[in-house]
Amino acid sequence: MPFIEAGGRRLELNEEGFLADPQQWDAEVAAILAKAEEGLDHLSEEHWAVINFIREHYTQTNLAPMVRSICKTTGLQLRRIYEIFPSGPAKGACKLAGLPKPDGCV
Amino acid sequence: MAEKDRQNPEPQAGTLTETDIASAVGVFRSKIDHGLAAALNSCVHCGLCAESCHYYLATGNPGMQPALKVKLLQSVYRWHLTATGKALSSLTGAHELDQAMIQEWIDALFGSCSMCGRCTLNCTVGLPISRLVRAGRSALVSMNLVPSELQSTVDTAVDKGNNMGIVREDWLETAQWIEEELQQEVGDPKARIPIDQADVRLLYTVNPREIKFFPLSLLATAKILHAAGESWTFSSDYYDVTNYGLFSGDDSAAALISGRLHETMGRLRAGMLVLGECGHGYNANHWEAPEWLAITPEYPSRSIVRIIAGFLRQGRIKLDPARNQKRVTLHDPCNLVRLGGVIEDQRFILRQAAADFVEMYPNREKSFCCGGGGGQLSMTTYAKRRLEAGKIKAEQIAKTGAKVVVAPCHNCIDQLSELNKEYKLGVEVKTLSEVVADALVLGGASHS
Numbered sequence: 001m002p003f004i005e006a007g008g009r010r011l012e013l014n015e016e017g018f019l020a021d022p023q024q025w026d027a028e029v030a031a032i033l034a035k036a037e038e039g040l041d042h043l044s045e046e047h048w049a050v051i052n053f054i055r056e057h058y059t060q061t062n063l064a065p066m067v068r069s070i071c072k073t074t075g076l077q078l079r080r081i082y083e084i085f086p087s088g089p090a091k092g093a094c095k096l097a098g099l100p101k102p103d104g105c106v
Numbered sequence: 107m108a109e110k111d112r113q114n115p116e117p118q119a120g121t122l123t124e125t126d127i128a129s130a131v132g133v134f135r136s137k138i139d140h141g142l143a144a145a146l147n148s149c150v151h152c153g154l155c156a157e158s159c160h161y162y163l164a165t166g167n168p169g170m171q172p173a174l175k176v177k178l179l180q181s182v183y184r185w186h187l188t189a190t191g192k193a194l195s196s197l198t199g200a201h202e203l204d205q206a207m208i209q210e211w212i213d214a215l216f217g218s219c220s221m222c223g224r225c226t227l228n229c230t231v232g233l234p235i236s237r238l239v240r241a242g243r244s245a246l247v248s249m250n251l252v253p254s255e256l257q258s259t260v261d262t263a264v265d266k267g268n269n270m271g272i273v274r275e276d277w278l279e280t281a282q283w284i285e286e287e288l289q290q291e292v293g294d295p296k297a298r299i300p301i302d303q304a305d306v307r308l309l310y311t312v313n314p315r316e317i318k319f320f321p322l323s324l325l326a327t328a329k330i331l332h333a334a335g336e337s338w339t340f341s342s343d344y345y346d347v348t349n350y351g352l353f354s355g356d357d358s359a360a361a362l363i364s365g366r367l368h369e370t371m372g373r374l375r376a377g378m379l380v381l382g383e384c385g386h387g388y389n390a391n392h393w394e395a396p397e398w399l400a401i402t403p404e405y406p407s408r409s410i411v412r413i414i415a416g417f418l419r420q421g422r423i424k425l426d427p428a429r430n431q432k433r434v435t436l437h438d439p440c441n442l443v444r445l446g447g448v449i450e451d452q453r454f455i456l457r458q459a460a461a462d463f464v465e466m467y468p469n470r471e472k473s474f475c476c477g478g479g480g481g482q483l484s485m486t487t488y489a490k491r492r493l494e495a496g497k498i499k500a501e502q503i504a505k506t507g508a509k510v511v512v513a514p515c516h517n518c519i520d521q522l523s524e525l526n527k528e529y530k531l532g533v534e535v536k537t538l539s540e541v542v543a544d545a546l547v548l549g550g551a552s553h554s
Binding site: 016063064069078089106 | 280
């Protein structure tokens with residue numbers, strides 16, 4: 001299985017780069033996934049607003065939020081979400097927030 | 107889905123009882139009608155199909171040849187379902203459906219085939235290989251050996267009414283949001299995203315990923331329907347055009363899922379079922395559903411691609427190709443084109459929507475699969491293989507020099523987006539509606 005190293009820990013990813021165990025997620029893991037999976041050297045305030053909201057929603061409901069909720073909560077325009085996460089809300093933002101891959105055509 | 111299951115690689119046949127296997131043989135028997143039996147008796151593994159298959163071409167692995175996938179099914183058919191196959195197994199190549207064979211089936215039928223049907227074109231006798239693969243998948247369904255994410259996508263659709271488990275309030279809130287965006291975009295406060303309107307001309311269905319993550323495609327289609335002055339509606343409950351029962355091989359789940367759209371047509375008394383940009387959703391709901399449901403629908407079903415082409419032919423919308431200046435190419439989703447028969451309308455549309463539209467080669471029914479079909483996109487276990495097999499499509503795209511790839515299928519769009527990243531193609535991947543909406547001249551066509 002693919003893996004990343006964060007703070008001396010070896011964390012497994014699935015074949016699509018999603019964290020195998022969502023409980024292992026923290027801010028450092030997000031930054032490493034951002035570089036490895038999205039080619040982002042730096043996570044901006046906008047990135048963190050999205051990632052933190054997705055994480056919070058997942059912790060409470062075990063689900064990824066609707067992109068509608070992401071925009072409403074963060075105040076970001078929909079098109080801006082696709083700009084800052086090149087792989088989109090599911091394979092970009094949710095992955096960086098440590099969520100499992102959502103079901104469906106994603 | 108429990109997290110530990112998500113990490114579980116390929117399903118394992120190890121704990122099956124003889125009763126499980128006997129029951130699976132029964133299911134396999136029930137799926138092999140006269141036509142498929144003739145197919146299984148006809149394949150002589152000539153190998154001409156090999157070069158039609160993107161898995162074989164991309165990997166060079168001889169085991170990926172369609173004929174060898176057929177051989178796995180054929181050997182079990184001969185052992186269990188013919189009079190002499192088992193007794194003369196050294197001559198017939200018959201093989202028992204034992205646990206090792208089941209494991210080979212899982213890897214070949216789920217892990218190495220997108221059911222794209224291209225092999226049938228190269229087959230000297232036109233064997234319906236993707237249908238044979240689905241018959242084998244049906245037997246695996248009966249043993250609970252469908253890869254977990256594919257099964258989970260079917261289960262979510264069955265349990266929650268759509269394959270992403272979107273709850274009603276979230277759908278309605280998103281629809282309202284998109285309605286506000288639509289009003290702004292067309293400058294008309296009366297523009298609507300109608301929900302549950304009865305007696306309209308069209309009931310429109312979509313891929314839930316549009317609602318959950320990619321609503322710009324909803325906005326684009328709503329804009330086109332608005333510009334054409336169309337009478338249409340969404341349903342508040344069953345709007346999901348996808349049917350992963352087609353891919354898993356589960357006819358009862360497939361019937362239940364497509365049956366809900368049929369019931370919704372009855373409830374809202376719409377004139378036509380319109381299937382959103384989704385290849386397999388078109389194949390499932392247009393071609394397969396009447397058989398799964400044992401009905402002859404009293405209403406027609408059409409792809410949105412054909413509806414948009416109709417608007418253009420009738421002069422109900424007007425497009426300005428100068429608004430899409432970048433070079434555009436078109437991907438042919440296997441389930442819509444080769445297996446679905448919707449071939450020319452998307453081209454007719456793009457010639458009017460884009461200034462520089464070029465074909466990739468081969469195209470139309472000979473097009474290569476993007477690699478995402480057959481449930482591949484959902485099965486993480488085989489993700490590396492899926493991306494590798496997508497190399498053929500990536501090369502086709504690169505050769506066109508296009509900056510925009512249009513794919514009238516959300517499943518293809520996701521795979522093409524991954525190919526874009528993996529093979530550094532530097533393209534934008536869009537739905538047909540998005541390109542049309544960008545070219546739309548508002549107020550430029552007469553409403554009839």
